[in-house]
Amino acid sequence: MKVLRFHGKNIINGANSLEYLKQVSYKKAMIITGGKSMFRSGVIDKIKTYMEKPGCELKIHSGISKNPTKDQVMVALEEAREFKPETFIAVGGGSPLDAAKAVLLFYEFPELNFDNVFDKSLPTERTRTNFIAIPSTSGTASEVTHVSVITYPEKNLKLAIKTECLRPDLAIIDGNITMSLPAHIAAQTGMDALTHALESYINTNGDDFTDALAKEAIEGILEWLPVSCEQATLESRQKVHAFQCMAGMSFSNAGLGMVHGVSHAFGGLYNLAHGLGNAVILPYSMDYNKKDAAVAAKYKNLSKAVGSDIIEKVRELGRRIGIPACIKDAGVAEKDFQADFATLTENSMLGSTAVNPIKVSMDDMKKFVHCVYYGEKVDF
Template sequence: MKELKLHGNSIIIGKDALDKIKELKIKRAFIVTGGSAMFRNGAIDRLTNLLESCGAQYQIFKDVKKNPSINTVIAAVEIMKEYSPDVVIGIGGGSPIDVAKAAAVFYDYPELDIKNPDSLTLPFKRRKTILIAIPSTSGTGTEVTRASVLTYDDMNLKIGLKCDAFIPDVAILDAALTLSMPKNIVAETGMDALTHAVECYINKNIDEYSEVLAEGAVKGLFKFLPLSFEKGDYESREKVHIYSAMAGSAFSNVGLGMAHGISHAFGGKFGYAHGLLNAIALPYVLKFNSMDEEVNNRLNRLAKIIDVPDFIEAVIELNKKLNIPLSFKDMGLSDEDFNNNFEELLENSMKGSTRVNPVKITKAQMEQLLLNIFKGIV
């Protein structure tokens, strides 16, 4: 038996989707966001003007960094205890939304200790706080998922905490917020979404509902991500925004794979962008996984769907179009950092989503795979 949860109460799409805020009867909002981008592009002003128009109060918690630490969540919860919001709004990229998700849950359950992930028993729903997610990038799918990805600094590792209570009640997909994304962010977050869809599609836990969502996301992203990168027009940005959420709904019910396990290990250690790491790792991981007949058949099916002879080669070519480096070394990771931290990176790459990879990998195989990804030997 398997229970599917594709999203919270509603997903709002279309022009001026952000105006939905006026209908949500918010009294005291706690807004979680990143650095200056949401202020520069006017998103925060749009949001706060909407809140003021319906008489709601708000407090802004800003400067959430990429690969956010659990300490950021702890700081947010402490402020929330004094402010007593009825609604938490995460607006921006995946990092502030993940912090908003965790802050809402740990605010509602102060008895839980976020510092000890191994002993955490997370709840199925929040006690009192409404959670709204407004993504400004198109990749993480966190606006619909049951995961909050946080960095445990003492472990040099990103961990995806998971529970239904993390699923936002409302996801607002307003494509206007994506128009100011720099091209490298379009590429990296878009490839994050593609990695979600592909790793979900080849996962042995796939089901019919999730299969259709993942398949549709792969097809749509291959078509519209290059356009979003090259032209940056409203239509292509909106399409990628929606396909990203579809991929999120799919993998949230299925799981991911080894590209994410490796990405979390290297991101937790060095702070590189999650989507960039996924994009680089994906073709190497797919080549390893293609030794499995079922996975290979699924990759061949995806190739037919996007009308290419070889799916892995198509991913490599898409990376080239998006100016994604071929290897971790090309990305900027030095030989010294890679070699000096190799054992830790190896150990952490075996954790997380690698545990649900469709092909089990030995430590020796992972060692060779990491060397290949670092050097660019596909």
Template sequence: MLTYDDMNLKIGLKCDAFIPDVAVLDAALTLSMPKNIVAETGMDALTHAIECYINKNIDEFTEVLAEGAIKGLIRYLPLSYEYENYEFREKVHIYSSMAGCAFSNVGLGMAHGISHALGGRFDLSHGLLNAIALPYVLLFNSRDEKVKERLNNISSMIGNDIIEEIIKLNRKIGIPLSLKDASLDEGEFLNEFESLLENSMKGSTRVNPVNVTLDDMRIILRSIYYGKLEDLKIQS
């Protein structure tokens, strides 16, 4: 990941040479992590898994990895956050790796496009921005029938509506509902809005399962800032 300070933008570099032949998952390394890092890195991994799962490039092999990562992270991330426990941290470590394997096969979506744009300008972590953006992005994307079907599948697997479950999980692990609640200054956000809008259309937004227009993105960014999920519901 490179940050271009002159453009206030983060850009992810992708190359087969970046993919490791072996990954050593040593959960002992995670035991000293502060709670906010546990929450934010865990939600980044969950965003990887879910955006991969609803990506229209997904294949059968990747689908199994993404499904397993979603179910595992929903279950174990709050436990890993609450308790400094080796078993729980190891579970999240493994499911995070599964999510990484999955998205490297098919790509991500708009939540990452938005978080890269915001993270390039403001001093907020990537995982935090993904966690805040994810419910809004999923609600917008659910207007597509194939995406809606996949989200319904996830909801059936975990026993609750996936968007509601993410909001509940965020509350449980100290993630705010909106950018405003994350203490991002409203004046700064509005002053940078046009630049954020342009940059949010780049990167992973280009492979979002639903086409996103500039007008769509205006609504999405404002909704994420002010915490207005209802603005993204499909009007009947």
């Protein structure tokens, strides 16, 4: 028996769905967002307009970086404790959404903190707070997942806090919000979503429900992501926005794999953007995992659906939308990579690598990390 949960109470999907905020009741709401992009695009002003109600207070906390840290969460948490909201609204990319989840967890359950969050049995339900998530990028699907990924600078690690109470109550999937995304960000976040779908699809914890969501997301992203990057039409942005959400619903139930383990290792050490790391590593992982018979059969199924070899299709998409061929080309200095190699490989064995369909040995991981950095073929 398996319990599946794909999202919170509701998903509001479609262009202009941000207007749904007019229907939200609240007394005090705190918005958590990133830097300046949501202000420049006018999204924050729209939210303020839609939520303007007599006797209600709205507070904005900004400044969450692309890899949110413990310190950033704590600053936002102190502000929340002073303001005392009953509603949290996370708006932006996966980073402010993940940061808001950690703030929400420690705010509602003050006995929890970064020192003990991995040592305790975490609560599964919230009773004091409401949580609305509004993604501005089409990648992490944090708006429907129970996961918060936070960077621990003192450990050079990105670690995932997981519990059902982190899953937002309301997710708003409005393609209009993504229209200001530059092409390279649309590319990286879209490849992040494709990674979620592909890793979920081959995970041994998946089932018919997660496979169906993942497969539809894979086919949809392969079709619409190039259009989203090259033409930036509202239709293409809305399509990718929806497909990334479906990928999130799949992986939050089935799990991920080694791409995320390795990507978090590079992200934790070098502040490499998560979507970019996943995008680069993905085809290498597919070459590694295809030696498993069950994975190979699933790749064959996907190849039939998309009309060509799925691994080459992913590589071709990466080249087309400007994804670097290897981590070295993504900007990580060779001298740093060589100096940090032992730490990188150790950290790459953590997290989602543990649920990769092929159990990864340390010897294989050393070869794999070498290949993804230098762009060498994975043939072991």
